Amino acid sequence: MNSVDFLLTNKDITYEIRTKIKRLGRPIADLIISKTDVGKSRNYSRNLNSSVYDIFKWLCGCPKRNKLFCFICLVMRGNPSAWTQEGNEELISRR
Ligand SMILES: [Zn+2]
Numbered sequence: 001m002n003s004v005d006f007l008l009t010n011k012d013i014t015y016e017i018r019t020k021i022k023r024l025g026r027p028i029a030d031l032i033i034s035k036t037d038v039g040k041s042r043n044y045s046r047n048l049n050s051s052v053y054d055i056f057k058w059l060c061g062c063p064k065r066n067k068l069f070c071f072i073c074l075v076m077r078g079n080p081s082a083w084t085q086e087g088n089e090e091l092i093s094r095r
Contacts, residue, residue, distance in 0.1 A: 003027050004062035004087075007074045018075050026071035028053045029061035033068075033089050062087060 002024040007013070013021075033048035052068075053059055060071035067087025074084055082088045 026060035029063040
């Protein structure tokens with residue numbers, strides 16, 4: 001019930017259910033997100049590190065979409081943004 005997919009596909013979740021989901025906590029999915037940056041002398045490869053979940057306590061992951069979301073905004077219907085709609089894959093750990 002506390003999955004990103006559930007929150008994204010069910011638009012009419014009651015406040016009661018939302019509170020329940022919030023209590024269940026955020027889904028921390030091990031996503032495979034890899035990015036390659038082109039550098040001057042070499043390219044840099046960056047991978048999502050699960051420690052980002054420790055750094056950003058609001059972060060949650062959707063294994064179906066392989067994207068990151070803001071759990072609080074998803075549950076409490078925050079302002080529409082990449083963090084609540086299509087998901088983000090830009091926030092990845094330092095090199
Ligand atoms: Zn948020």
